[in-house]
Structures are given as structure tokens and as C-alpha cells.
Amino acid sequence: MVDLKGQYEKIKTEVDAGIQEVINTTAFINGAAVKEFQADLEKYLNVKHVIPCANGTDALQIAMMALGLQRGDEVITASFTYVATAEVIGLLGLTPVLVDVNPDTFDIDCDAIERNITAKTKAIVPVHLFGQCANMERIMAIAKKHNLFVIEDVAQAIGADYTFSDGKKAKAGTIGHIGCTSFFPSKNLGCYGDGGAMYTNDDELAKKMKMISHHGQSVQYVHDVLGCNSRLDTIQAAVLKVKLKHLDEYAAARQKAAAFYDTAFANNPKLKTPVRIKNSTHVFHQYTLQLNGVDRTKLREQLAERGIPAMIYYPIPLHEQKAFRSERNKKGDFPVTEKLCANVLSLPMHTELDEETLGYICKNVLELVN
Ligand SMILES: *Cc1c(COP(=O)(O)O)cnc(C)c1O
Secondary structure, three states: OOOHHHHHHHHHHHHHHHHHHHHHHOOOOOOHHHHHHHHHHHHHHOOOEEEEEOOHHHHHHHHHHHOOOOOOOEEEEEOOOOHHHHHHHHHOOOEEEEEOEOOOOOOEOHHHHHHOOOOOEEEEEOEOHHHEOOOHHHHHHHHHHHOOEEEEEOOOOOOOEEEOOOOOEEEOOOOOOEEEEEOOOOOOOOOOOOOEEEEEOOHHHHHHHHHHHEOOEEEOOEEOOOOOEOOOOHHHHHHHHHHHOOHHHHHHHHHHHHHHHHHHHOOOOOEEOOOOOOOEOEOOOOEEEEEOOOOHHHHHHHHHHOOOOOEOOOOOOHHHOHHHOOOOOOOOOOHHHHHHHHHEEEEOOOOOOOHHHHHHHHHHHHHHHO
16 A cells, blocks of 8 residues: 555665664654654744644544543544544543544534534544545634634644635644644655654643653653653654655645546546545545445455555445444444445555656556446
């Protein structure tokens, strides 16, 4: 599904030098590269504060802790997402309120958000699934009207641009109160292990998140709040510093591959290609088809026999997972999510796909579904 080796080969000299430098200085924790990468990312995103941490799941948890959410508070998020988003809500004793997504674009359904707001609702967590932004303009308006926080889960959409109706642009994750991202190796900006970050334009929230990720510590050995230990390793920061310089080029390569797939599958009634969200660019963390009248299991097996991986993101809806089953989350409650989980198929998507490989994939997919 990804070709991290091919990507590494092209930046090997710089990455190796960066890693070696960390080893030479033995500044494994909070070394210079962490601050440098943080500053580079702030500049790239045009955001006041980036707070690096250990992974994307921690980023979401620290964000919710910093907002002072209390046990029993309700947090609205999408039912069609990776488990981490809803998991941290539950772990903190908050109530995850799942809402369905839009059938064509996979983003959270804003009408459903509004229908699910109660006196206990404190935050909305839109997920910029597969690489394009949810309807942030409407989500921010809803949040303002009901006095709610917005935490953007931007783990799959780092670098995507959102354009407001007045023409103003912002990077994904810098629109809500806090943005949370992941540097997991296969993400669009991936390191060589685990990593993550929070973004915010709010000085106070930045201070709190920094404190929480360092054991609730403001001054060494002075602990003002309960926190955790969540840091980005210096070695990972050194890798990310190099890769950030290539992020736009990586997005362009993904978009080019997506365009190739789009053209090959256009007008095939059995394959619905991904629909773009009007106000967002798409950085294609995944290229996800919706199958129509195709035996998905068989297709995956046949593709695998021809050396083509294809994955299902995500096979089981959150509300049907044992960990999330409850009175309010029952089978049948989220028809769009249920249909997507049954029909989606993601094709190989990465920065190293050449036309020959893409051609081979498309030819075989078309042959097998027709
Ligand atoms: C990857 C991912 C996360 C979690 O990131 P980790 O770094 O793996 O903890 C959260 N949300 C979404 C949507 C993701 O894709």
C-alpha cells in the first residue's frame, strides 16, 4: 500500500546525516531537532504553536485534557473513522456521541451534528478523513452558536488547504481550537516510528498542552496538573525535518496518482471514485473507491494473487465494535457508515507510484470487476 523504502532512498543522505547528528550529540530527548522541526512546521502551517508529542492518539488525548473537559461531557465525532478518535473520548470518561457521515465525501454530516447537540455537549471532533477537510466553515459556525470547542483530527490530512467562502485559506488543523496530527510512518508526513503533534493559535491552550505532555509540569519538578509523558523523539524530529521540506511535492505525487485512477475508473458503474469536497484540497492519504455490485472479498483475493494490495478502511463501524456498543450506538443507527464499511476499498496510494504501476493496478481492477 505504501513504498517507504523507495521514498527513503531519495532522501537517504540527508536523513542519515540528521539521525547521525542526534546520535553524535546524544540529545535523544528534546534535542535541537525537535525545536527546529516544531518551528518549521509552525511556519509551514502558518500557526502560532505546534506542540510535538509521542503519537496522534496522545495528541487527541492531551487536547481534550487541555480543554478541561469533565466526566460526562459529550463530544461529537464521526462514526466512520479510525478508532483513536473515539477511543480517547471514552478513556477520559467523556461520552463519545457518534454521528453519521456524508455518503459521497466521507466527512461528518453537519446536520447530524446539530441534531445531536445537547446541554452536555462540549466539543466537536471532525476528522479530515482520507486527506480532505470536513466542512469546517459550517462546523465552526455551529460551534460558535453553541459555544463548543472544535478539535480537528488531521492525522490523515496534513498539508490540505481549506478555503472559506470569503476566500480566506487555512491549513487543515489550524481552523478549530486545536488540531491533532500523527506522524505514523504511513501517514502523509510520516517518521520512522511513532510521532504526533497538536497545533493551536491560542497561547493559553498551547501552554496547557505543553505542560500536560510533560507530566503537568510548568517548572522542573513543579506539577500543577495531572499530565502524561508524551514526547517526540529527537531522532524522529530529525527525520521529519527533512521530510517536511518535501511534503508539498509528496502531496502532488499522491494527487497525480489519484488523477490517474480517476481517469481509469471514470464512468464505470461498479466503481465510484472519491468525490472532492468543494472547499478543500485533497492530499490523498487514501484513494478509496466505493464498490457497487462487486464481491469485495473475492476482488481483494484476486488482486492479491496479482501482487496488488487493497485495504478496507474501515471494515467494522465504531458503533458495532464491542468497545463502543451502547444504548445510543446501535446497529442500524448509522446507515451511511454501515454501507461504507461494507463497500469501500482503498488502492495503493503513496509518493512512489509510477505510471507503469498505476496502469497495471487499473488494468487488473477493471478486468476483475467487469
Ligand atoms: C492514525 C490516526 C490517528 C492516530 O494516530 P497514531 O499516531 O497512530 O496514534 C488518529 N486519527 C486518525 C483519523 C488516524 O488516521
